[in-house]
Amino acid sequence: MRDALVAYGVVIIISFISLFPLYWMVVNSLRSDADISSGVTLWPESFNWSNYVTAWNALEYPFQVFIINSFVLSLLVTTGVLISCLLVAYGFARFRFPGRGFLFGFVISTTMIPYAVMMIPQYAEFINIFHWGQGGHAFGRDNLFQFLPIIVPAFFGSPVYIFLLRQFIRGIPFDLDEAAKIDGAGPLRILWTVIFPAVRPALAAVVVLQFIGTWNDLLAPFIYLQDPKNWTIEIALLGYFSRYTSSTGGSNWAEFMAMSLVTMTPILVLYFAASKQIIQGVTLSGVKG
Amino acid sequence: MSAVVTPRPTRRDVSHARRQEMLWGYGLISIWLIGFLLFGVVPLASAIFISLSSWDPVAGPFWQAHFIGLANYRQMLFNDPRFWHSIGNAIIYALGTVAITNVVALPMALALNRKIHGLAIFRTIFYLPSVLPAVAATLVLRLIFQPGTGALSWLLTALHIQCDPNTITCTSVINWFDDPHLLMPAAILMSAWFVGQPMLIYLAGLQGIDQSFYEASSVDGAGTWAKFRAITIPLLTPTIFFNLIIGLIGAFQEFSKIIVLAGGESLNSGGPNDALLTTLLYVWLDAFRYHFFGYATAMAFGLFVLILIFTLANFAGQRRWVFYQEERR
Numbered sequence: 001m002r003d004a005l006v007a008y009g010v011v012i013i014i015s016f017i018s019l020f021p022l023y024w025m026v027v028n029s030l031r032s033d034a035d036i037s038s039g040v041t042l043w044p045e046s047f048n049w050s051n052y053v054t055a056w057n058a059l060e061y062p063f064q065v066f067i068i069n070s071f072v073l074s075l076l077v078t079t080g081v082l083i084s085c086l087l088v089a090y091g092f093a094r095f096r097f098p099g100r101g102f103l104f105g106f107v108i109s110t111t112m113i114p115y116a117v118m119m120i121p122q123y124a125e126f127i128n129i130f131h132w133g134q135g136g137h138a139f140g141r142d143n144l145f146q147f148l149p150i151i152v153p154a155f156f157g158s159p160v161y162i163f164l165l166r167q168f169i170r171g172i173p174f175d176l177d178e179a180a181k182i183d184g185a186g187p188l189r190i191l192w193t194v195i196f197p198a199v200r201p202a203l204a205a206v207v208v209l210q211f212i213g214t215w216n217d218l219l220a221p222f223i224y225l226q227d228p229k230n231w232t233i234e235i236a237l238l239g240y241f242s243r244y245t246s247s248t249g250g251s252n253w254a255e256f257m258a259m260s261l262v263t264m265t266p267i268l269v270l271y272f273a274a275s276k277q278i279i280q281g282v283t284l285s286g287v288k289g
Numbered sequence: 290m291s292a293v294v295t296p297r298p299t300r301r302d303v304s305h306a307r308r309q310e311m312l313w314g315y316g317l318i319s320i321w322l323i324g325f326l327l328f329g330v331v332p333l334a335s336a337i338f339i340s341l342s343s344w345d346p347v348a349g350p351f352w353q354a355h356f357i358g359l360a361n362y363r364q365m366l367f368n369d370p371r372f373w374h375s376i377g378n379a380i381i382y383a384l385g386t387v388a389i390t391n392v393v394a395l396p397m398a399l400a401l402n403r404k405i406h407g408l409a410i411f412r413t414i415f416y417l418p419s420v421l422p423a424v425a426a427t428l429v430l431r432l433i434f435q436p437g438t439g440a441l442s443w444l445l446t447a448l449h450i451q452c453d454p455n456t457i458t459c460t461s462v463i464n465w466f467d468d469p470h471l472l473m474p475a476a477i478l479m480s481a482w483f484v485g486q487p488m489l490i491y492l493a494g495l496q497g498i499d500q501s502f503y504e505a506s507s508v509d510g511a512g513t514w515a516k517f518r519a520i521t522i523p524l525l526t527p528t529i530f531f532n533l534i535i536g537l538i539g540a541f542q543e544f545s546k547i548i549v550l551a552g553g554e555s556l557n558s559g560g561p562n563d564a565l566l567t568t569l570l571y572v573w574l575d576a577f578r579y580h581f582f583g584y585a586t587a588m589a590f591g592l593f594v595l596i597l598i599f600t601l602a603n604f605a606g607q608r609r610w611v612f613y614q615e616e617r618r
Contacts, residue, residue: 003513007400014397015414021482024440025429039455040443084320091317095310107321110329114542114596116569117589120576121332121339121351128350129331156324187313216422218545223577237424238549242556253432260425271420275413278420282486283493 022264029257036253048254052262055255059240060228063262066236071266073147073221073232074214080154081161081210082203088157089165090191094177104166111159115219122149123223143230150220161206164281168202169195205281208274212267233263340586347580354583361587372588374563375571376595378473382547382567383540383599385477391532394484398491399521412492416485423545430479431549436464466550469562476550476565480540487532494528495521526611534603541596544569568592 028036029051030044056063092104126132126149176194185193196203221232231239237259245251271278298306335351340361344354365372397415401408418426433439437454445451445463452459465475502520511519547570551560557578559566566574569592576585 004403007403010396010400011411014400015411018414018418018482020440021418021426021429021433024433028432036438040438040440084324087317088321091314091320095314095317096307097311097314100314103318110325112538112596112600113329113333114538114589114593116542116572117336117593118329118332120572120582120586120589121336122328124335124339124344124346124351124582125328125332127346128352153324153328156328157321159321162321212420216420216545218424218548219573234422234424234545237422237428238545238552238556241424241428241549242552242554245554253435253438256428257432260428263422263425267420267422268417271417272413275416276409279412279416279489282416282489 025257033254051254052258055258066231066233070215070232074211076151077154077214078210081158084155084157085161088162093166093169107159146230149224168199172198205277208278209281237263336586339583342583344582345580361584365587375566375568379567383537386480386540387536389481390484390487393481394488395491397488402495418482419485427546427549434465436462469564472560472564490532494525498524523612530607530611537599
């Protein structure tokens with residue numbers, strides 16, 4: 001009994017500590033910069049909603065441009081990852097062919113290659129071999145063209161999700177495939193009528209995790225998106241902070257907090273809506289690995 | 290009478306079906322394979338060449354870069370103290386963050402492992418910081434650590450570790466970001482907020498431990514600490530091992546958190562005295578800020594070797610301390 005109470009107490013305290021920074025962020029986004037410099041309080045002295053407006057328009061482009069960029073990029077990358085990983089996982093799970101085990105192990109092992117090694121030569125590949133560069137157009141919109149180096153590779157599969165989906169598909173009874181086969185269904189029809197409905201929970205986890213991953217990604221977009229018009233919201237936030245920070249520490253902390261909150265909000269919404277799927281997905285791919 | 294005879298599949302039918310299956314299998318896999326060739330093998334091969342050259346993209350395509358042999362590597366290993374400083378930083382940062390996150394995550398997982406009400410809610414709360422955008426999250430933490438105006442500063446004053454910043458005579462305010470000795474500790478401390486990922490893995494590992502072990506030891510009169518030491522820890526070593534590997538690999542590649550803390554006004558710095566210049570940041574700076582792409586690629590391989598060394602060392606050492614249940618036959 002006492003053990004349980006202690007555990008409960010610890011958990012509650014840690015919950016407060018975990019959530020405190022978020023609370024701090026909201027509180028300080030509403031204080032004025034002068035108030036922030038003068039001291040620490042737990043409740044805003046005044047509610048300066050105008051901080052959000054100032055911060056929103058502080059860069060060359062209003063923040064909705066960056067939000068849309070992030071959204072479009074995340075959506076396209078997630079779509080590519082979803083389709084390709086499902087197809088590849090289906091291939092590994094339902095078809096027997098020589099070297100299947102080895103190839104699967106090989107796919108997993110490629111996660112060991114750090115992006116640090118790939119980032120420069122991939123950049124070289126895109127600008128020299130594919131002649132991608134600043135100032136091109138795709139479908140009439142140039143930010144889509146700038147996103148291509150990030151979007152295109154996503155359509156070729158991602159080992160982590162290939163692994164996750166394969167494990168999941170293996171759990172689906174093969175009898176269902178056989179029944180469909182007897183009815184004359186080919187592999188693609190089986191995928192659509194048998195596998196797809198059953199694998200939806202895992203697909204939900206993949207979609208949510210990849211969307212969050214792309215939204216939060218800084219390094220790759222930072223390399224390819226030079227023109228502020230194409231910046232994702234992470235880049236914009238970093239750019240905003242570095243530009244308006246001053247070494248005397250005065251800065252515009254309220255505005256930084258305001259935009260941090262804006263950057264986090266879609267993730268918070270998505271997270272609380274889909275936390276069960278996320279946690280399941282993380283645990284599944286983590287434990288088996 | 291009409292006898293409907295279902296023809297038995299001939300050997301030709303069977304082998305045809307097997308061949309179809311193989312083709313489909315290879316066909317579906319080829320989606321990934323093509324991607325790997327295009328965006329994995331080609332860049333890796335190019336990287337080897339680039340690391341042996343001196344290349345600036347404005348001068349031309351990388352295959353026309355000036356070939357200089359092993360000069361980059363010689364410079365990196367023997368003539369660049371900044372590189373070795375960055376390796377040291379990378380190791381300190383990786384070991385520090387992995388240590389702190391695992392030390393915090395394990396008790397949290399233990400506390401959550403009981404069947405308490407609202408387990409799911411707490412688990413959701415604890416994992417939340419790990420999914421937040423790193424730049425935004427690090428900015429909030431940076432404000433908390435901000436000398437004089439941050440919540441941490443208030444706490445330090447209250448504990449009399451530093452004087453009150455509001456008084457004019459105060460000179461000992463702890464400045465985490467301008468002091469070269471404090472920036473790394475600050476970065477490591479901040480990583481304690483992101484313990485969600487290892488905690489989830491520990492939870493899964495804990496739930497894999499058979500309850501009968503604990504019950505049997507209770508019969509023998511074992512107390513809580515003895516149970517923890519003799520049952521929980523040994524059976525948890527595979528999970529600890531997994532978290533170690535994943536944590537180290539991730540920490541060596543941390544970028545967002547580092548550049549927010551150290552980048553400075555033009556995002557071209559590694560902090561005061563390069564206090565937080567990790568190898569990855571140095572690679573990125575040298576390539577995309579100073580335009581020494583060839584040298585940066587050589588250093589990237591250096592980072593790769595570093596990660597490899599730590600991973601292999603862990604795998605080699607696991608026989609010593611990781612206890613797998615299946616071995617007890």
